[in-house]
Amino acid sequence: MSADSPLIQSLRTAVAAAPQDVPLRLHLAELLLDAGAADTAVAEVAVALQHAPGDAQARRLMSRAMGVPAAPSPRQGFDWKAAEDEIGDAVPPRFVETARVETARVETPHVETPHVEAPLAEDGRGDPGDAAAWDVEVPGAVRLADVGGMREVKDRLEAAFLAPLRNPELRRLYGKSLRGGLLLYGPPGCGKTFVARAVAGELGAGFLSVSVNDVLDMWIGNSERNMHEVFEEARRQAPCVVFLDELDALGGKRSRTQSSGMRNTVNQLLTELDGVDAAANEGVFVLAATNVPWDVDLALRRPGRFDRTLLVLPPDAAAREAILRYHLRDRPIEKVELGKLVKLTDGFSGADLAHVCESAAETALLDSARTGTVRMIGMPDLLGAARQIVPSTEPWFASARNVAMYANDGGQYDDLVAHLKRKRKL
Template structure:
């Protein structure tokens, strides 16, 4: 297929999928590379309607202006680039082209030099000669992105030069909300009432003596979306999300694990409101009767941090935990004020599976998919299984697309073929394990929420 035919195919694909941002951007880039600057400008403008502020699209639009001789318009477009995190180095090259078009050679040379200082791969001998700029950039230290601030925590006990490097945590901003979580309306409503609304409507809750913050434990089969739900909780609140793993806490040095845990909570207390998330919490909060020595000290420290040094120490911190094995968690963690409520995250039903597939297919070239047929064919699948199905279907479709030279849309048959290659086992195995615990240890009624799911498990 020639370049012209490939462009025609992409134009048609974009016409059939007007809301497909990646396809719009792919078309715009291809038009720019083909020298069709005017049409590329229109394609970039259409892409910006779908993703306002996207840096690469803005830079592409500016370059299309430059190639049409609209240097002033290019510079105005580049001024709309967000300054945080750092502006892409390629923007400096396009700015240099625009400034050179305006006759400002000195400013153009400065922009070009700064760009190649940041990314030596952008160096262009012809442009450097025109500008009189150097094309051998010095080494520049890398600055981490501003939206993922890395914070050191942990550490005393031995001399600093004797200790291994301290663990590092990322406090991130989540870009997903409950809109991106299919189904689970009861779980989302519980999270809103227990964790989000006390922060969003503090005066109303204060009238009843309730403060913002607290803990909640999510449990259920692996792959059902517990971590995704925790990230969405942070996104719904617009708060920092701190994802804590075992490696961030456990340390070979005596006393250091407890210090690391304390430092993580102190970090969260400085960044309120925030969501502090402990995945696989059963490894940190196991029954103390099963533990000895150092592990018991870590569990006790965890309980102390959840309580805080005073009644308001953890105000504004939403402590979420997730586990596949809640029956291993020490009962002390389920006390009110700690993880006072345990919420079952169930396997998705047919309606939820259809919604998950719709979310997963966003931004991908597709025909009209029969979601009811796909939901019926995925009985027993969790979100992770469905994501795996889509990945298999995409990999197969990419082979065909590479042969064709343009993106081919996914069809219902593509997904059904991928479904037939996947055998989900996580849900049934988990329910069988849960049945062994729940049916013989539910005197307090803590597992009542699980009972309906266990009746037909064999």
């Protein structure tokens, strides 16, 4: 069998679709070894060992790929126990300079909010009327102070949303209405969900995260009922923040869809939003996020609904330092110059920064596996990874630039225009 055989190509596709499936990846590595592609097999086993460091099959395959026969003695082949001891006893300085920013909890982009599945009805579908269908997170300890940097975002949140909520007397004095929701928009991977969760923490409220998969249903009428049940559950759990993720999917422009079910779902969302200021909805706060606010139905953007918007940009220098420190906190590193790395990663999203740390760790792991000598993750690994990664925010800004130039009706994207001008992209 050759390394380009249909079976191996199919396995590559399956592994790409399920990167955390260790047995599948090891099966691919074994076939690659049999086909004589030892270097490619080593790379696959190295990734498997990242997910399962103690996997015996992975260790045997690594020894075989490196040409070292497996033996019962730990002195033969790659001595994993010695490597662990070496890492544990290492005492070089982890960072070159003292941290200027406290370690902040940051959003891990690929981690979704846990969702409790509803019990199946007789027809095999979950009952949307069951309260267990919606998982409301209890008020957590995540606060805005846990968000590294992003001072402008925090100030805008305080002025537009949090201060009026905290001061009901002043709100009544100045006639400040809480009617309507807050829409967070910006490039993907920049922490919109985490900011929303931090707002819930500031309010001491529960957090109910809803995506398009939670609402849409193939059966007529169920999508609207699901949307209604989301808000009913929030009312039962008040105070509660309802967070609508990917609002463009849940509330896309009705003029662009041919689906009556989708239009009815948007209509139901409009009905629920119009009731946010009603007595029955006391303590229900609605936040939403989207990467493409220009694709959101215009009726959702009018006053009383999502009439307040907040641009969440790629992390600033302070936030990038906090994010990098977070993702390096449990990894074996030495002499890392965060200041230099922060300058090189301007424009990177939080997801990009996590990928930089992951790629650097993968390089060091693979090098250690090939040489049989464990080593720390250093600046060359991190700088090499950062230089190879193109910021994922660039395509978004390229698209947003056209909107800022030709579709900024009523100044709703003035924040975006100001940012593009500061970056000389407009």
